Amino acid sequence: MRFARLAPPDQDRPPFYARLEGAAALVLDRAPWLGGTTTGESVAWVDLDLACPVEPTKILCVGRNYAAHARELGNDIPKEPLLFLKPPSSLLGPLQTIVLPPDSQRVEHEAELGVVIGRRCRNVSPEDALAHVFGYTCLGDITARDLQRKDVQFTRGKGFDTFCPVGPWIETALDPAQLRIRATVNGKLRQDGPTSQMIWGVPALIAAMSRVMTLEPGDILATGTPEGVGPLVDGDELVIEIMGEGDRAPGIGALRVSVA
Amino acid sequence: MRFARLAPPDQDRPPFYARLEGAAALVLDRAPWLGGTTTGESVAWVDLDLACPVEPTKILCVGRNYAAHARELGNDIPKEPLLFLKPPSSLLGPLQTIVLPPDSQRVEHEAELGVVIGRRCRNVSPEDALAHVFGYTCLGDITARDLQRKDVQFTRGKGFDTFCPVGPWIETALDPAQLRIRATVNGKLRQDGPTSQMIWGVPALIAAMSRVMTLEPGDILATGTPEGVGPLVDGDELVIEIMGEGDRAPGIGALRVSVA
Structure with a gap:
């Protein structure tokens, strides 16, 4: 499975994690490694929306x-x-x-x-x-x-x-x-x-x-x-x-x- | 002023930031460097309650x-x-x-x-x-x-x-x-x-x-x-x-x- 962090530049919304399925991004409620699950929201995404996909402690x-x-x-x-x-x-x-x-x-x-x-x-x-x-x-x-x-x-x-x-x-x-x-x-x-x-x-x-x-x-x-x-x-x-x-x-x- | 992060070992409560005034700890709603302000709650503290006072990114x-x-x-x-x-x-x-x-x-x-x-x-x-x-x-x-x-x-x-x-x-x-x-x-x-x-x-x-x-x-x-x-x-x-x-x-x- 493919996971991304999205920050659509034209939206007033904090960056969010999502599971990508082709052109659809299934929004997660938090980082998948912290137990994030899909919220039910699905959005279309483009390359420009992709943010750095990790927020590590190190x-x-x-x-x-x-x-x-x-x-x-x-x-x-x-x-x-x-x-x-x-x-x-x-x-x-x-x-x-x-x-x-x-x-x-x-x-x-x-x-x-x-x-x-x-x-x-x-x-x-x-x-x-x-x-x-x-x-x-x-x-x-x-x-x-x-x-x-x-x-x-x-x-x-x-x-x-x-x-x-x-x-x-x-x-x-x-x-x-x-x-x-x-x-x-x-x-x-x-x-x-x-x-x-x-x-x-x-x-x-x-x-x-x-x-x-x-x-x-x-x-x-x-x-x-x-x-x-x-x-x-x-x-x-x-x-x-x-x-x-x-x-x-x-x-x-x-x-x-x-x-x- | 003196600021600490408290994690009383006998309490089922996540660690919290506080401003210390003598034996009193004035509880903050978040880290003081992130704009934390006092919640109005004041608790007594002892040395054993003191946690590492920082949660740095580096x-x-x-x-x-x-x-x-x-x-x-x-x-x-x-x-x-x-x-x-x-x-x-x-x-x-x-x-x-x-x-x-x-x-x-x-x-x-x-x-x-x-x-x-x-x-x-x-x-x-x-x-x-x-x-x-x-x-x-x-x-x-x-x-x-x-x-x-x-x-x-x-x-x-x-x-x-x-x-x-x-x-x-x-x-x-x-x-x-x-x-x-x-x-x-x-x-x-x-x-x-x-x-x-x-x-x-x-x-x-x-x-x-x-x-x-x-x-x-x-x-x-x-x-x-x-x-x-x-x-x-x-x-x-x-x-x-x-x-x-x-x-x-x-x-x-x-x-x-x-x-x-």
């Missing part, structure tokens, strides 16, 4: 989770998942604009599979991990590469407002190891990698992350980026697309944002 | 903000504030227990001044920064030092559940440069430093942080720890106290937590 990320990407930045492959956080203030919705900060001369895209937590968990085993997932979405771990290198800590380089585009919606019935992540900039393919090449797959990541901190419903995990990261400049159009890998495997769709 | 911290502490860990003084995040899942209230994780053999206390944001801000100047502060509290940046060194990124070492005790309440009418931070473990003084020795004072920190990310009402900033950090072991009682520096300067009070 955005927990892993670095260097694809060997080829670790190598392209000259890094070793860590022996354990390398965790870091992005602030909720960095979230951005579909069709919105990544704002280049004046403090950086080198902002790059990192296209990733986002995992939305459905049930609170702590110290969950890899075997039980996927039972705590609500669904999957496209996520951009936008990074000021020069500041990331200078600070060593990733917080500033990855923490600017608008540096975490997420969307366009959340798909629930997917195999996270049977997907392919693509990033295109102005129509040119930059990143293209299968999620099966993650060093730590989604179950192992959730186990490692929940060994440190409680994961809350609605929290979003960023699972690392395949090789091919590159610069974004004013006027660019970035598309992060996640499709099914293999015959008829379902995918997610395409998240489109601009850069200014 | 906990934004600075490392190495006291020269003597940077030196004691063998670090250079950074040229810009070194930012990092702790997850909201790490928050802990007064009289609660820091849980030592099995993955670390060396957990340490870092006593800090916590700053609670009162008004949303982005790109605020040092001159205007303090107008966006709601108040001040005591904060522990508990750190698994071995994991912090091993990972380089601070997220795991500083991100475990219970690793961010905050409280006992928030004081609004203080000068953040006229305070003294003390940490005692089992009654022995471990840390004792004046906030006037911060490399970047609170106004400069808020300016630097808000240059990266929007600060939201209720967000909490951790402003760095003076020298004297040291280990915590099972059974320890940690007290973080912030008092006024100088004649009759007002302080905050003492945050007490245990370790297990």
